[in-house]
Each structure stands twice: as structure tokens, then as C-alpha cells.
Amino acid sequence: MNKRLLLLIFLVFQLTNYLIADNFLINQKEIFNIIENKKIESFKNIYLSGDNNYIFTFDEDKGLVKVYDVLNKKYIKEMNVFGNKLIVSFDGKYMTTESEGVIYLWDVTQGILYKKISFGTEKISSVIFTPNDEYLL
Numbered sequence: 001m002n003k004r005l006l007l008l009i010f011l012v013f014q015l016t017n018y019l020i021a022d023n024f025l026i027n028q029k030e031i032f033n034i035i036e037n038k039k040i041e042s043f044k045n046i047y048l049s050g051d052n053n054y055i056f057t058f059d060e061d062k063g064l065v066k067v068y069d070v071l072n073k074k075y076i077k078e079m080n081v082f083g084n085k086l087i088v089s090f091d092g093k094y095m096t097t098e099s100e101g102v103i104y105l106w107d108v109t110q111g112i113l114y115k116k117i118s119f120g121t122e123k124i125s126s127v128i129f130t131p132n133d134e135y136l137l
Contacts, residue, residue: 031055031068041066050090050131054108058086065095067108079111089133096136098124103136 031040045058055068065086067077083097083104094114097104101122107114117136128137 031057045086047086047088049088049092051092054088054092056086056088056092056095060084065106067092077108077111079106079108081106081113085127087127087129089129090131091133094129094133096127096129098127103127105136 028042028044029046030042031046032038033040041057043057043059045060047056047058048054049056053070055070057066057068058064063081065077065079065081066075067079068074069076081097081104083099083102085096085098087096089095093107093109095106095108097106101119101124103117103119103124104113105115105117106112129135130137
């Protein structure tokens with residue numbers, strides 16, 4: 001096993017062949033296939049849908065989100081987005097980004113901006129989906 005892996009903290013999810021490793025030394029997260037013993041990709045921001053079926057990687061500098069289907073073991077979508085602070089719905093069908101008083105609600109299934117919600121000059125401290133994904137708080 002790679003000695004560098006000893007410095008990582010591992011999060012194993014939902015009985016799959018994959019794991020997410022968080023390397024605090026270089027502020028980077030990595031997705032590994034533990035059966036094939038290979039790294040799939042590295043990112044600074046990785047999010048898991050609440051049902052653990054989808055991994056969302058977010059490159060804020062490029063405005064690029066990649067969606068990985070854990071069950072089918074493949075990337076299913078790339079989306080160009082704007083904003084930061086990615087939040088993913090429980091089922092992985094929606095996500096939000098935020099920028100300067102605006103929340104952007106994205107439809108991941110269709111790969112489009114679904115709604116733009118403006119709060120003017122108000123600062124947005126946090127956004128969360130309700131457990132049934134019906135509302136944003």
C-alpha cells in the first residue's frame with residue numbers, strides 16, 4: 001500500500017468498491033477504487049448525496065461540477081455552474097450554489113439552472129434541503 005495513504009483519513013460509503021480519502025496535508029480529496037487499487041480522481045471539494053448514491057465533485061475556480069453514480073460506477077454528468085458553497089439534495093436530483101445574495105437552484109437530472117432566488121444585499125449564511133427535498137431552508 002502506498003505510504004502516502006497512511007496520512008489519509010478514509011470515509012467508506014454504502015458497501016461499494018469505492019472510498020473517499022481526505023488528504024489534509026495538501027487540502028485535497030481523492031476517490032479510490034479499492035478493488036482495482038487505483039485512484040480515480042482528485043478534487044478539493046467532494047460532496048455525497050444523502051442517499052449515498054451520487055458523488056459531486058466541485059471545482060469552484062472553474063465552476064465545474066462532476067456527478068458520479070456510485071451504484072453504476074461511472075460519471076453521469078458535468079455541469080458548468082456559477083457561485084460557490086455547493087449543497088446537494090438528499091436524492092442528488094438538485095443542488096444549490098450561492099453567490100453575493102443569490103441562491104442558484106440546479107436541476108442535476110437535466111443539467112440546467114432551475115431557479116435563481118435573489119435576496120438583494122442580504123448575506124446568506126447557509127442553505128439546506130429538508131430531508132424530503134421539498135423545501136430549501
